[in-house]
Amino acid sequence: xxxxxxxxxxxxxxxxxxxxxxxxxxxxxxxxxxxxxxxxxxxxxxxxxxxxxxxxxxxxxxxxxxxxxxxxxxxxxxxxxxxxxxxxxxxxxxxxxxxxxxxxxxxxxxxxxxxxxxxxxxxxxxxxxxxxxxxxxxxxxxxxxxxxxxxxxxxxxxxxxx
Numbered sequence: 521x522x523x524x525x526x527x528x529x530x531x532x533x534x535x536x537x538x539x540x541x542x543x544x545x546x547x548x549x550x551x552x553x554x555x556x557x558x559x560x561x562x563x564x565x566x567x568x569x570x571x572x573x574x575x576x577x578x579x580x581x582x583x584x585x586x587x588x589x590x591x592x593x594x595x596x597x598x599x600x601x602x603x604x605x606x607x608x609x610x611x612x613x614x615x616x617x618x619x620x621x622x623x624x625x626x627x628x629x630x631x632x633x634x635x636x637x638x639x640x641x642x643x644x645x646x647x648x649x650x651x652x653x654x655x656x657x658x659x660x661x662x663x664x665x666x667x668x669x670x671x672x673x674x675x676x677x678x679x680x681x682x
Contacts, residue, residue, distance in 0.1 A: 532673045536642070536666025540673040544580075551674035552577035558645070559661040567656045569593030570620070574646060574662045576634060576671065578678040585680050586634040590648050591621040592658070600650030604636035604664075611650065622650065638671065640664050 532540040532551075537558070542551045554575045562569075570593035577587045590602065590611065595618050600611040609632050612625035624630045637646065646662045675682060 532677055533670070534666075535669035535673070537663045538666040538670035540670040540677070542674070542677045546580075548581040549678055550577055550579050551678035551680075553667070553670035553674050555662050555667070555670075557660040558663045561659045563657045567594070567652070567658065569658075572660055574648070574660075576637070576674070578674055578680050580678055585678075586630050588624050588630045588633045589621055590623075590650075590660075592650060592652075592660075593620070594656070594658075595620060595653040596622055596650045597653055600648065602633060603647045603649070604633065605640050605644060607632065607636035609633050609636070611648070634671075637664060637667055640667075642666070642668070 527543060529541040529543040532542055538553050538555045540553050542549055544550050552575050554573050557572050560572055571591055572593045573591040575589045577589065578585045579587065596613060598613045600622055602609050602611060609629050610625040611622040613619040613622055624633060642665045644664045646664060648660045651657050
């Protein structure tokens, strides 16, 4: 029997297209909001992909807030970008071999992404454009309906003040 069994994430709520969760013990809790794409396009069409998710997370230990992750469902080449309204933020695999997603390339990218998501209307979309290691171009469209409420819920669960 394992002395420290991992807890399953606890769903905090569903907010339109977004879901909010928390996981882990109180002193090392992770709170996150996720959304799946409303639309995924690829060239060539019909690319075989795994799960595709956009996530914003808070980590309590060590403290990191507003960490952006895009799970691509494939191994992307370094590069790509997320567009939210007029904001375009560069993404990177951060040098990880066989990464299955990407993160903000620049140090302040997470802050820029969350600021753009917070200021965008609920009817807007976030669009991630990237290329797989095999050369397949992809465009994933994520709806923002419910983002504000999901973010507020994970802020509350992890003690993040805005």
